[in-house]
Amino acid sequence: MGLFAYTGRNTSGELVKGDLDSSDSSRVADQLVNIGVTPINIVENRPVMPFLNTGRIAQLLEPKIRPLDIQMFSRQMYTLLKAGVPIMRALAGLQESAITKSLTRLLQDLRTSLDAGRELSQSMQGHPRIFSNFYLSMIRVGEMTGRIDQIFLRLFDHMEFEREMSGRVRAALRYPLFVIIAMGIAIVVINIFVIPAFAKVYSGMKAELPLMTQILIGFSNFTVRFWPVLLAILFGSIFAFRFYIRTKKGRFVWDKFKLGLPVAGKIIHKATLARFARSFALASKSGIPVVQGLIVVSQVVDNSYIASRIDLMREGVERGETLFRTAISTGIFTPVVIQMIAVGEESGEVDSLMQEIADMYEREVEYELKTLSAQIEPILIIGLGGLVLVLALGVFLPIWDLGKVALHK
Numbered sequence: 001m002g003l004f005a006y007t008g009r010n011t012s013g014e015l016v017k018g019d020l021d022s023s024d025s026s027r028v029a030d031q032l033v034n035i036g037v038t039p040i041n042i043v044e045n046r047p048v049m050p051f052l053n054t055g056r057i058a059q060l061l062e063p064k065i066r067p068l069d070i071q072m073f074s075r076q077m078y079t080l081l082k083a084g085v086p087i088m089r090a091l092a093g094l095q096e097s098a099i100t101k102s103l104t105r106l107l108q109d110l111r112t113s114l115d116a117g118r119e120l121s122q123s124m125q126g127h128p129r130i131f132s133n134f135y136l137s138m139i140r141v142g143e144m145t146g147r148i149d150q151i152f153l154r155l156f157d158h159m160e161f162e163r164e165m166s167g168r169v170r171a172a173l174r175y176p177l178f179v180i181i182a183m184g185i186a187i188v189v190i191n192i193f194v195i196p197a198f199a200k201v202y203s204g205m206k207a208e209l210p211l212m213t214q215i216l217i218g219f220s221n222f223t224v225r226f227w228p229v230l231l232a233i234l235f236g237s238i239f240a241f242r243f244y245i246r247t248k249k250g251r252f253v254w255d256k257f258k259l260g261l262p263v264a265g266k267i268i269h270k271a272t273l274a275r276f277a278r279s280f281a282l283a284s285k286s287g288i289p290v291v292q293g294l295i296v297v298s299q300v301v302d303n304s305y306i307a308s309r310i311d312l313m314r315e316g317v318e319r320g321e322t323l324f325r326t327a328i329s330t331g332i333f334t335p336v337v338i339q340m341i342a343v344g345e346e347s348g349e350v351d352s353l354m355q356e357i358a359d360m361y362e363r364e365v366e367y368e369l370k371t372l373s374a375q376i377e378p379i380l381i382i383g384l385g386g387l388v389l390v391l392a393l394g395v396f397l398p399i400w401d402l403g404k405v406a407l408h409k
Contacts, residue, residue, distance in 0.1 A: 004019065004025060004028045004042055004043065004044050005017070005018075005019055005042070005043050005044075006018060006019070006028060006032060006037075006039055006041065006042045006043075007039075007040045007041040007042075008032055008037040008038050008039045008040050008041075009037065009038050009040065010036060010037050010038075010111075010112065010115040010116075016037055016108065016111075016112060017108075018105070018108060018109070018112070025042045025044065028042050029042060035112055035113065035115075035116040036112075036115050036116035036117065037112060037115070037116075064102060065100070065102050065103055065106060065130050067159060067162075067163065068163065069100075069103055070130060070131070070135075070159065071156055071159040071160065071163065073094065073103075074152045074153075074155045074156040074159065075152070075153070075156040076090075076094055077090060077094070077149075077152045078149050078150075078152035078153040078156060080093065080094075081148060081149035081152065082149045087114070087120065087148075088111060088114060088115075091107050091110055091111050091114070092111065094107055095107035095108060095111070106127060106130065109123070109126065109127075110123045110124070113126070119140075119143055120139055120143065120148070121136050121139040121140040121143055124136055124139060132299070132300070133296060133299045133300075134279060134296050134297070134299060134300045135155060137283070137288065137292075137296045138151050138154070138155055138282070138283070138286060139151060139155075141283075141286045141287055141288050142286070144287075145286070145287055147286075151286060154282050154285070154286065158278065158279065158282055161278060161362075162275070165271055165274070165275070165362070165365070168365070168366065168369050169267070169271065169369065171369075172267075172369040172370075172372040172373070173264075173372075175373055175376075176372075176373070176376045176380065179380050180380075183383065183384060183387065186387075187387070188223075190391065191219065191220045191223045191224070192220070192223060192224055192227075195216055195217060195220035195394075195395075196220055196221075196224065198217075198395055199217045199220065199221075202217075202398055209398055210393075210394075210397040210398060212390065212393045212394045212397060213393075213394045213395070213397055213398055215394070216390070216391070216394035216395075217394075248304075251304045252304045252305055252308070255303045255304045255305040255306070256305040258303075259303075259305065259306075262379070263372065263375050263376055263379070266368065267365060267368045267369065267372070268303075269306075269332075270361045270364050270365045270368065271361070271365045272301050272302065272303045272306050273306070273332065273333070273337075273357075273361050274357075274358050274361035274362045274365060275300065275301055275302070275358075276297055276300075276301050276306065276310065277354045277355070277357040277358035277361060278354075278355070278358035278362075279296075279297045279300045279301075280293055280294070280297045280351075280354050281351045281352070281354035281355040281358060283296055283297060284350055284351035284354065285351045290317055290323065290350075291314055291317055291318055294310055294311075294313055294314035294317065295314060297310060298310040298311055298314070306332060309330040309331070309332050310330070312326065312329060312330055313326040313327060313329075313330060314326075316329065322345055323341055323344075323345055323350065324338065324341050324342040324345055327341050336360075337357050337360075340353050340356065340357055341353065341354075341357075
């Protein structure tokens with residue numbers, strides 16, 4: 001396989017350029033013809049060294065397309081489409097003003113695909129790492145209803161909510177994470193430098209040391225002697241854990257475990273349900289049927305355990321059960337939320353009440369995040385106090401015993 005630079009004209013007669021991976025130039029030409037581009041020139045990008053593909057390396061070093069870029073793209077598309085600008089002209093204008101090559105390449109690819117007769121949602125399907133299933137489903141609904149401009153606005157608001165929620169969680173966890181890291185560093189420094197110094201002093205006393213002191217010295221000696229092994233075990237455990245949670249079963253177990261954590265579990269739970277309610281409200285307002293909406297939303301919640309409960313709701317609705325009864329069977333909603341779902345079904349305003357549920361959960365998450373430091377501080381203080389107590393007993397008990405012996409003499 002090689003990287004080929006091509007120049008051609010699309011069905012509108014516009015000049016297009018780009019790069020394609022293929023085994024030879026004839027296959028590149030076939031690919032271009034299939035997407036409606038008439039090739040003019042195809043040149044292989046030969047690397048300076050046989051084992052070094054500079055074009056590929058340049059692409060790897062380019063700034064990646066961030067979720068914020070797609071969020072701003074959604075807002076800009078809404079503004080342009082609402083103003084009556086055709087979608088092809090809108091994409092061309094955004095391409096000209098794109099600040100990164102990767103975004104320029106994405107917009108060019110979308111334009112080329114649209115020139116070939118594909119719909120926008122089909123064109124976006126070729127970039128699954130950039131456009132989520134939820135994003136694609138919403139665009140598809142906008143194409144069917146003819147309200148794609150409003151869909152882009154709703155997607156912008158949805159991504160803004162997701163970004164704010166993630167930012168709040170990271171900001172709230174910054175302080176306790178810093179304290180935990182500082183405690184870990186302190187334990188390492190004490191074991192490697194402090195306790196061995198005291199052990200040398202105690203070794204010259206030729207007296208029986210207290211049990212706590214013996215444990216500390218033994219643990220310190222073990223750490224100093226086998227620190228490469230401990231370091232390898234640590235990195236191996238991290239690698240094994242990351243590999244495990246990438247499996248379907250591992251991700252399910254880990255996501256369920258997170259919901260049961262002492263302080264962070266309820267925040268994760270409420271934040272996930274807020275994401276579910278807001279996404280479901282958005283899908284319902286956009287005209288997506290309940291069953292299809294639940295399928296799409298289960299892929300957005302970012303928690304495989306709660307996604308499995310949402311799938312149970314979908315199966316119940318497919319069997320003819322009400323949304324209210326299926327919500328009860330999941331066991332993840334509070335009684336207040338279940339009652340609101342029941343009222344929404346009776347009144348035919350599930351979308352607006354789901355929005356209310358999302359706002360309620362969002363307010364609760366915001367409150368929990370504001371008080372997170374106050375909730376975690378007692379745990380950190382107890383942990384830090386226990387560490388200081390163990391060190392104090394281990395280090396100062398022998399000195400205390402020697403002082404008592406000296407007084408008796």
